[in-house]
Amino acid sequence: MFRKGERTGAPDLTLLSARSREGLKIGLSVSKKVGGAVVRNRVKRLLREAIRPLEDSIFKGCMYVIVAHPSLADKPYCEVCRQVRLVFERAGRLTC
RNA sequence: CGAGCUAGCCGGGUUGCCGCAUGAAAUAUUUGAGGAAAGUCCGAGCAUCAAUGGGCAAGAGUGCAAGCUAACUACUUGUGAAGGCGACUUCAAGGACAGUGCAACAGAAAAAUACCGCCCAAAAGGUUUCCCCUUUCGGGUAAGGAUGGAAAGGCGAGGUAAGAGCUCACCCGCAAAUUGGCGACAAGGCGCGAUGUAAACCCCACUCGAUGCAAGAUCGGGAGCAUUUAUGCAGCCCUAGCGCUCCCCACAUCGCUUGAGCGAUAUAGCGAUAUACCGCCUAGAUAGAUGGCAACCGAACACAGAACUCGGCUUACAGACUAACUCGUGCU
RNA sequence: GCGGGAGUGACUCAGUGGUAGAGUGUCACCUUGCCAAGGUGAAAGUCGCGGGUCCGAGUCCCGUCUCCCGCU
Numbered sequence: 238m239f240r241k242g243e244r245t246g247a248p249d250l251t252l253l254s255a256r257s258r259e260g261l262k263i264g265l266s267v268s269k270k271v272g273g274a275v276v277r278n279r280v281k282r283l284l285r286e287a288i289r290p291l292e293d294s295i296f297k298g299c300m301y302v303i304v305a306h307p308s309l310a311d312k313p314y315c316e317v318c319r320q321v322r323l324v325f326e327r328a329g330r331l332t333c
Numbered sequence: 334c335g336a337g338c339u340a341g342c343c344g345g346g347u348u349g350c351c352g353c354a355u356g357a358a359a360u361a362u363u364u365g366a367g368g369a370a371a372g373u374c375c376g377a378g379c380a381u382c383a384a385u386g387g388g389c390a391a392g393a394g395u396g397c398a399a400g401c402u403a404a405c406u407a408c409u410u411g412u413g414a415a416g417g418c419g420a421c422u423u424c425a426a427g428g429a430c431a432g433u434g435c436a437a438c439a440g441a442a443a444a445a446u447a448c449c450g451c452c453c454a455a456a457a458g459g460u461u462u463c464c465c466c467u468u469u470c471g472g473g474u475a476a477g478g479a480u481g482g483a484a485a486g487g488c489g490a491g492g493u494a495a496g497a498g499c500u501c502a503c504c505c506g507c508a509a510a511u512u513g514g515c516g517a518c519a520a521g522g523c524g525c526g527a528u529g530u531a532a533a534c535c536c537c538a539c540u541c542g543a544u545g546c547a548a549g550a551u552c553g554g555g556a557g558c559a560u561u562u563a564u565g566c567a568g569c570c571c572u573a574g575c576g577c578u579c580c581c582c583a584c585a586u587c588g589c590u591u592g593a594g595c596g597a598u599a600u601a602g603c604g605a606u607a608u609a610c611c612g613c614c615u616a617g618a619u620a621g622a623u624g625g626c627a628a629c630c631g632a633a634c635a636c637a638g639a640a641c642u643c644g645g646c647u648u649a650c651a652g653a654c655u656a657a658c659u660c661g662u663g664c665u
Numbered sequence: 666g667c668g669g670g671a672g673u674g675a676c677u678c679a680g681u682g683g684u685a686g687a688g689u690g691u692c693a694c695c696u697u698g699c700c701a702a703g704g705u706g707a708a709a710g711u712c713g714c715g716g717g718u719c720c721g722a723g724u725c726c727c728g729u730c731u732c733c734c735g736c737u
Contacts, residue, residue: 264620274371274638282353282624289352289625314625 242302245328247320249309252328257300263288264302272310280305283314287321296330 242253265284267277284303295301303324309317325331 275636278638279624286352286625318625 243328245324247324249306249312250320250324251304251306252324253302253304254299254328254330256298261295261297262300266302266304270307271305276310280309283317284321286314287318291322291325291331294331295325299330
């Protein structure tokens with residue numbers, strides 16, 4: 238994914254997407270630079286919650302990885318939601 | 334009222350909708366992070382390693398006493414030392430006449446020494462009768478000598494050729510008999526006067542086999558050596574035992590949560606803790622589960638996320654509460 | 666999860682318990698018509714942080730923080 242994927246950016250996160258035959262798969266990458274265990278778990282939860290309402294409208298033929306930047310750690314939920322929607326729109330993967 | 338000190342406790346709760354993991358089980362429901370889950374600094378369980386069964390070496394750790402515990406270097410209560418007016422707090426707290434090393438600079442000298450000084454005797458010289466002065470050699474001495482963290486117990490008197498605990502008074506330190514205490518130790522003081530450093534090596538006493546759930550168990554295939562002896566398998570030895578070595582595939586299931594478990598009460602104990610009885614079941618994932626949107630409570634804002642499990646230690650921490658005690662001030 | 670190492674001038678590193686050093690760089694002066702090279706001199710250190718042992722700690726001991734590496 239990191240070698241071949243197509244990159245799309247937002248202020249505090251990056252989306253990698255690549256064609257796959259296995260259907261929709263979404264991974265999260267939150268490195269130690271973001272924070273300790275508590276902070277990283279929270280970031281992952283917020284990202285999952287942000288993806289959940291979009292799940293039906295995302296293009297099914299790809300695998301995705303969302304990379305969180307350290308600046309995402311102190312953003313509120315609505316901001317995370319906005320950026321996730323933005324990054325999928327920019328990549329042209331939303332079908333609705 | 335102010336300042337302090339010690340111990341303990343909490344560190345969110347309730348409701349609705351959507352969502353995650355798990356159990357029972359079949360559409361509705363059970364349970365779901367911490368006081369430190371952290372650091373990994375100690376101690377155990379459990380597992381494997383040739384039985385790690387007995388002994389040795391090497392290495393590591395600990396170092397006041399009694400108790401407590403499954404165990405401990407932890408903990409409790411004491412002893413001693415240091416700090417604080419006090420409540421109280423802190424302490425790796427054995428041994429320096431078993432041995433070795435080190436003590437920079439300064440200083441005569443750093444562990445036993447005579448450089449200067451002081452004193453005695455002899456010789457030579459000056460003077461020349463002596464006294465006195467200078468030099469050399471030999472001996473005595475630790476009173477004085479700008480140092481240093483530390484200088485051979487301190488200070489005064491006697492004493493002496495000069496001096497010296499050599500003797501004496503007062504003080505300092507070590508300390509035998511005896512007495513009290515289970516003990517550390519305390520009181521006591523015959524006698525004695527020893528540099529410091531063991532958190533330098535070390536000595537003495539005591540303790541420790543190694544590796545860790547990524548341990549390991551179950552399930553598959555292949556190669557080499559050996560052919561029931563021997564070789565080989567542990568740091569070394571003894572006894573017992575065993576075919577040995579290597580590679581690939583796979584990550585499924587088990588280990589995986591009921592345990593030296595938690596809570597209340599009573600009894601024993603100053604306490605750590607123990608005993609009895611009653612009640613409770615309280616995460617178990619495997620890319621790794623607790624979140625989102627709202628409402629209310631007076632405010633919900635700290636440090637922070639289980640990964641085999643327990644007992645401690647250490648470190649981080651917004652705020653809230655309870656009790657005992659100490660010091661100061663004012664009033665009665 | 667388990668184990669090991671490092672932290673010293675701006676940078677790279679030395680450093681037996683006894684005044685903290687070297688090279689590169691920086692600054693000033695000399696040299697040159699100017700620059701470089703060369704020469705002379707100077708400044709720059711909470712020895713990661715907090716305690717302890719010691720007369721005295723960068724060094725020894727304990728705790729702590731950050732970074733790096735290995736097993737897997």
